[in-house]
Every structure is written in structure tokens, then in C-alpha cells.
Amino acid sequence: MSSILPEKYGVENQVDNFLKCHKIGRLLRQANFNKEKGFSCLFLFRFIFSLVFTGKNLYQTLQTERMEEHPAKDAIYRFLNSSRYNWRKFLAILSSTLINNSISDLTSADRVKVLIIDDSLYSRNRSKTVELLAKVFDHVENKFVHGFRMLTLGWSDGNTFLPLAFSLLSSEKEKNRLCGMKPVDKRTNGYKRRAESTRKATEIIFELLRQIRPYHLTAQYLLFDSRFAYPSVIIKVLEHNLQTICMLKAMPKVFYGYLGEQMNLKKLYNYIYKKPGRAKILASVVVELGRDKGGRPVKAKIVFVRDRNRSKKWLALLSTDISLSEQEIIRIYGKRWDIEVFFKMSKSFLKPGKEFQGRSYDAMVAHTTIVFCRYIMLAIEKRNNEDPRTLGNLFYHYCDELQDIKFSEALFLLLDILKESLEELLFLPDRKIREFIDHFVSRLPVFFKERLQLSICES
Known part of the structure; x- marks a missing residue:
């Protein structure tokens, strides 16, 4: 993963090229970024964007650099703390523009493109007064910690992953919130983000999907793990013109219709015929999840596969596209791993929540968006370095010449x-x-x- 980080030499040029080529200044203006005086929003964005590549946090930079070479601390915090700026719109415009104008043209139309949704811990375990800070469960350590759930929606073609939107979720239970919401104008984007942070993750999934709909991204499937795999959620995804492929969890009170009976996942597995021997795919079956808004039954294919870590156990995958083969369902679901790489890369190298001492919710949203933009630059750079087709017209010129x-x-x-x-x-x-x-x-x-x-x- 560290191989996609650019070398320190020439980083300034790479950052400037990224900002210039993708017209970051214009995208910021489209997302309501403007200032009446002082440093421009683009200058402040570039300063924070470049911090991680200098090896210093904000405090170290302000202490060691000359004053005329960087903005003052107050200007930086006013930029991060603004509740007017629409950071989500900015991120969605940037990623969708790259996908539609750069990546899609170099990707075969037959290649499966997917949307991936997942959450990850945004830790602020040493903090006490951060706005909307909550006790959230860390699934890696199996304990509650202080922080947020970073629910992220991204796009992938199996080669390049780009984040599209995210929400820093506090807790829907007030007793788990350690700090409350600060007074904010209800007409601003900041208030809408705060109100969203206390809702259920299964509701925010569809809010994120709704907000990226105007950008007309090509994707056939939505992938997620068993945390969101409820029949009601899967049926609702179909309303967004997306098929679902997800992992299932054996929950005793979640039922699937098969042969006129309602069975939970364990009972369904025990009921159907399994392939003998050491087959990796044990069985597959078409079930009924429920009915959509029009009263039509919604069918899905469940594929049971052997758990390679526990030979006597099994895993279950579900696809609402019942025309797919078992092997194809497994192959497409494998693209979900791209978002895990994204989380690991971002936390290990790009320092979300570690470059400054911001306590407002707006500042955390702003800095997380900038972290995601750093990843986007690195992902595009990686694709340009590894994919010969991105030589563009020169490549096609030589292809035509060779064919002639x-x-x-x-x-x-x-x-x-x-x-x-x-x-x-x-x-x-x-x-x-x-x-x-x-x-x-x-x-x-x-x-x-x-x-x-x-x-x-x-x-």
C-alpha cells in the first residue's frame, strides 16, 4: 500500500498538477466555498492537503515554518470550522468527474462496476470535549471506544477505488453520546450533517445513494457486509436501480421464504442438499425476501461457501440478481475488499483526525474530506503509473499504426x-x-x- 505514496521529491509539483488538472478551485466554488477577504479557499485547501507529505502536523508546521510562508492558525481553523461549506457535494463532484471523464473511458463496458458501502472506526479515544463524541463499538478490538463510525460509500471497477460520500455517525442513543450538539443555524450544511449523524446507519445508506444520484455513475451492484444485510434494506436498494450482493449473518429472527415456509439461515442451510466432498461451493438456493412497494415478490439467490478458516463452518452470500452464477456472485463480491484497503491506507498514512486539535463536528468533516481527496490523488497516480492505456492518444495512435x-x-x-x-x-x-x-x-x-x-x- 505504501508503494502508491509519491516520493518526497516532486510532491509539490504533483499536488499542484492534481489541483490544476482537476480544477479544484472551480469545484470548491460549486460547493459553496467562498471568502470575502484573506487567503482563498483553494490556498487553504492546498496548505492542509499538503501537510501529510511534509511529515509534520499543523502545530509543527506553524512552529517551524516562517509566518509569510503559510496562513495563520486562525485562518485555517475558520476554514475548517465553517458550517456553510458543502464538503459532501465537493467530494461527490470530484470523484464523479474523475470516474466519468477519466476512468470510464479506459475501462471496458463489459467490466462490472460496483458501489461499496461500509463503516470503519473514526477514533478520538483520547478526546473528551469533541462535539457529538460517542461511545462506539470497535469490531476489531471487540470493545467500546470514543469516536465515530465513518460510514463511507465508494465506487470501484475492481482496479481503482474512489470514495464518493461519507457520514461521521455519532450514536442514535443519546445515553451513548458523550458531548452534545453545538448551536448551529438550521439552514446550513453543518446543521444537516449534525442531524444526520444521530440517525441509524441503515437510513444514512439511502441518503448517501440519493445524494450521488445526480452524477449518473455507472454501477450495477451495491456491495456490503453482513452488518447491513437485512431483507428490508436489500429490498429498498432495488428502488435505487441497483442489485445487491452481500454477506449474510445467521440471525435467528431474520427469515427467508423457501418452499412455502419461512426459515432462518441456519435452518435453510440444514434443509437444502449440500455437495459432497471438499467442494468450495456447498449449495445455492433461490429464496423470497419479501415484497416491494408494488406488492411484487422479491427473489434472491443465496450461495453457501465453505469457510476456508474453519473447515466445518460455512459462509453465505446473497444476490438479488438471480441470473448470476455462483462463481460470478463470489467474484463480484470480492471487489468489496477495495474499501478495506482504502480504510487501511487512509488510517495508516493519511492521518485522519491526527493533524490538528479540532473539536467541532464541521472541522472533522472538513479534514476527513481532505484526507479522502489525498487518497483520490494517490489512486489516480497509481492507475496512471500502472495502466499503459492512460497514455491516451499516444497509445491509441501506436495501436492503430501497428494494426495497419x-x-x-x-x-x-x-x-x-x-x-x-x-x-x-x-x-x-x-x-x-x-x-x-x-x-x-x-x-x-x-x-x-x-x-x-x-x-x-x-x-
Whole structure:
């Protein structure tokens, strides 16, 4: 993962190129970023964006750098703490523009594109007075810690993952909130973000999907893990013109319709026939999840696979696209791992919540968005370095040129070059050169002789 970080040398140029090529200043203005005086929003954005590549946090930078080289601390915190700026819109415009204008053109139309939703811990475990700070459960450590749940929606083609939107969730239970909400104008984006943070994650999923709908992203499936895999959620996803592929959890009170009966996942697994031996795919079955708003039954395919970590256990995947094969369901679900790489990369290298001492909810949203933008720059840089197709017109020009040169023509071209070399270096007469060429051709393999002879006949 660290290989996609740029070297320190030349980072300033790379940052400037990213901001210029993708018109970050214009995107900021579209998302309601403006200032009447002082440093521009673009200048402040660039300053914070570049911090992680200097190896210093905000405090160290302000202490060691000369005052004229950076904005004052108050200007930076006013920028981060503003409740007027629409950070979610800015992130959605940036990612969707890159997907629609840069990535999609270089990706086959047959390649499956997906949306991925998942949450991860946004830790503020040493904090006590952060706005809307809550006790949230850390699924890695299996304990409650202070922080937020960072619910993130992203897009992936299996090669590049880009975050589209996120929400820092506090807790819907007031008793789990350690700090309350500060008074904010209810007309601002900041108030809407705060109100959203205390709702259930399963509700916010559809709010994020609704907000990215105007950007017309190409995606066929929504992927998520068993944390959100409830029939009501899966059925509602279909209303957004998306199919679902997700992991299932064996919950005793969640039922699926099969052969006229309602069965939970364990009972369903025990009821159906399993493949004998050491098969990786144990069984698959089509079930009924419930009914949509129009009263129509919603069917889904459940695939049971062997858990490779526990040979006697199984895992279950669900797809609302019942036309997919079992292997294809497993393959597409594998793309969900891209968001786990994103979380690991962001937390390990890009320092969310560790570069400044912000306590307002707006500041945390602003800085997290900037962290996501850093990842976007690195993801695009990685794709440019590894995918030869991003050479663009030059690549296609050479492809066309190669296609226009026939194999036989290439052979004659090589013989002409050989003839010219004999004339220039050995000063041989034409008769000797023709004898040499004839002798050389006579010793070629039959395949080459046939191609040469065919070309002579065609001409």
C-alpha cells in the first residue's frame, strides 16, 4: 500500500498538477466555498492537503515554518470550522468527474462496476470535549471506544477505488453520546450533517445513494457486509436501480421464504442438499425476501461457501440478481475488499483526525474530506503509473499504426533495412547483396517463406 505514496521529491509539483488538472478551485466554488477577504479557499485547501507529505502536523508546521510562508492558525481553523461549506457535494463532484471523464473511458463496458458501502472506526479515544463524541463499538478490538463510525460509500471497477460520500455517525442513543450538539443555524450544511449523524446507519445508506444520484455513475451492484444485510434494506436498494450482493449473518429472527415456509439461515442451510466432498461451493438456493412497494415478490439467490478458516463452518452470500452464477456472485463480491484497503491506507498514512486539535463536528468533516481527496490523488497516480492505456492518444495512435502494418510488410521492411546496412557498412555491389538476401531467405523457416511468397503474389 505504501508503494502508491509519491516520493518526497516532486510532491509539490504533483499536488499542484492534481489541483490544476482537476480544477479544484472551480469545484470548491460549486460547493459553496467562498471568502470575502484573506487567503482563498483553494490556498487553504492546498496548505492542509499538503501537510501529510511534509511529515509534520499543523502545530509543527506553524512552529517551524516562517509566518509569510503559510496562513495563520486562525485562518485555517475558520476554514475548517465553517458550517456553510458543502464538503459532501465537493467530494461527490470530484470523484464523479474523475470516474466519468477519466476512468470510464479506459475501462471496458463489459467490466462490472460496483458501489461499496461500509463503516470503519473514526477514533478520538483520547478526546473528551469533541462535539457529538460517542461511545462506539470497535469490531476489531471487540470493545467500546470514543469516536465515530465513518460510514463511507465508494465506487470501484475492481482496479481503482474512489470514495464518493461519507457520514461521521455519532450514536442514535443519546445515553451513548458523550458531548452534545453545538448551536448551529438550521439552514446550513453543518446543521444537516449534525442531524444526520444521530440517525441509524441503515437510513444514512439511502441518503448517501440519493445524494450521488445526480452524477449518473455507472454501477450495477451495491456491495456490503453482513452488518447491513437485512431483507428490508436489500429490498429498498432495488428502488435505487441497483442489485445487491452481500454477506449474510445467521440471525435467528431474520427469515427467508423457501418452499412455502419461512426459515432462518441456519435452518435453510440444514434443509437444502449440500455437495459432497471438499467442494468450495456447498449449495445455492433461490429464496423470497419479501415484497416491494408494488406488492411484487422479491427473489434472491443465496450461495453457501465453505469457510476456508474453519473447515466445518460455512459462509453465505446473497444476490438479488438471480441470473448470476455462483462463481460470478463470489467474484463480484470480492471487489468489496477495495474499501478495506482504502480504510487501511487512509488510517495508516493519511492521518485522519491526527493533524490538528479540532473539536467541532464541521472541522472533522472538513479534514476527513481532505484526507479522502489525498487518497483520490494517490489512486489516480497509481492507475496512471500502472495502466499503459492512460497514455491516451499516444497509445491509441501506436495501436492503430501497428494494426495497419501487416506481418508480411514488416518482414519486407526488415529485409530492406538489412539491404541498406550491407550497402553502407560493407560496400557490397547489388549482385552480391541480392545473392546474400536470396541465401538468407532460403534459410528462413517455412512459415516466413510462405508469408513472403503470399505477399509477392498479392502485389
